[in-house]
Amino acid sequence: MTPPEAVEDQAERVALVTGASRGIGAATAARLRRDGWVVETAERSTGVDLADPEQARSAVARLDRLDALVANAGTIHRQGALETSLEDWRRVVDLNLTSAFVLAQAAARRMVDQPTGGSIVLLASMLSFTGGVNASAYAASKGGVAQLTKALSNELAGRGVRVNAVAPGYVATDMTASLEEWRRREIEARIPIGRFGEPGEIADVIAFLLSDDARYVTGAVLPVDGGFSAR
Numbered sequence: 001m002t003p004p005e006a007v008e009d010q011a012e013r014v015a016l017v018t019g020a021s022r023g024i025g026a027a028t029a030a031r032l033r034r035d036g037w038v039v040e041t042a043e044r045s046t047g048v049d050l051a052d053p054e055q056a057r058s059a060v061a062r063l064d065r066l067d068a069l070v071a072n073a074g075t076i077h078r079q080g081a082l083e084t085s086l087e088d089w090r091r092v093v094d095l096n097l098t099s100a101f102v103l104a105q106a107a108a109r110r111m112v113d114q115p116t117g118g119s120i121v122l123l124a125s126m127l128s129f130t131g132g133v134n135a136s137a138y139a140a141s142k143g144g145v146a147q148l149t150k151a152l153s154n155e156l157a158g159r160g161v162r163v164n165a166v167a168p169g170y171v172a173t174d175m176t177a178s179l180e181e182w183r184r185r186e187i188e189a190r191i192p193i194g195r196f197g198e199p200g201e202i203a204d205v206i207a208f209l210l211s212d213d214a215r216y217v218t219g220a221v222l223p224v225d226g227g228f229s230a231r
Helices: 004-011 023-034 053-061 086-111 136-159 181-190 199-210
Strands: 014-018 038-042 068-071 118-123 161-168 221-224
Touching: 014 023, 014 053, 014 086, 023 038, 023 068, 023 199, 053 086, 068 086, 068 199, 086 118, 086 136, 086 161, 118 136, 118 199, 136 161, 136 221, 161 199, 199 221
Parallel strands: 014 038, 014 068, 068 118, 118 161, 161 221
Antiparallel strands: none
16 A cells, blocks of 8 residues: 555646647646646746746746656747758757756756656657758757757766656647648658657657656657657
């Protein structure tokens, strides 16, 4: 039987999910609440600019307790590399990569001082492993997230903090909603499972990585792409 104090401790676990107003972030927040987490969110729709390091740090500092971080907020710029401006490059990298580092750093500083430690999940991408087309800033930023995950896991595993990432493929979110139907069919034909993923399917994997079931998992960058990257 689980000791009463352990049940109480688990019920009070607090997770911060960024970019939770829609898509994968919203699905993750909903899934974690179903699992009994107290979920706090931070996103542009609530007036938080996570590309600003001070605002990112404040999103962590305002919480009385923090057991898990899901750094989901991100953006993409679709344009050829030769036409991409430095301003657009920085905007993507600042939110996708630098913000992930600032949030993870702030969260880990809290977690290493807790007896219960903590767990961090960063959002990488299928493009962490492939260059993609017309998305150089996005691919570079997500490749950085994958390596950041491994670097942080090396440093923090011995201090009770696990760091992992999920690398979604094509998911039915606002980011893919603008794809023309012919392009969507072309992509689906290349996905072994034969369809785009749903946000909830990514959220399920994130929930696993945050859970005690994944207590021996750290440094993983887990593709959740219907088999796309295995071809």
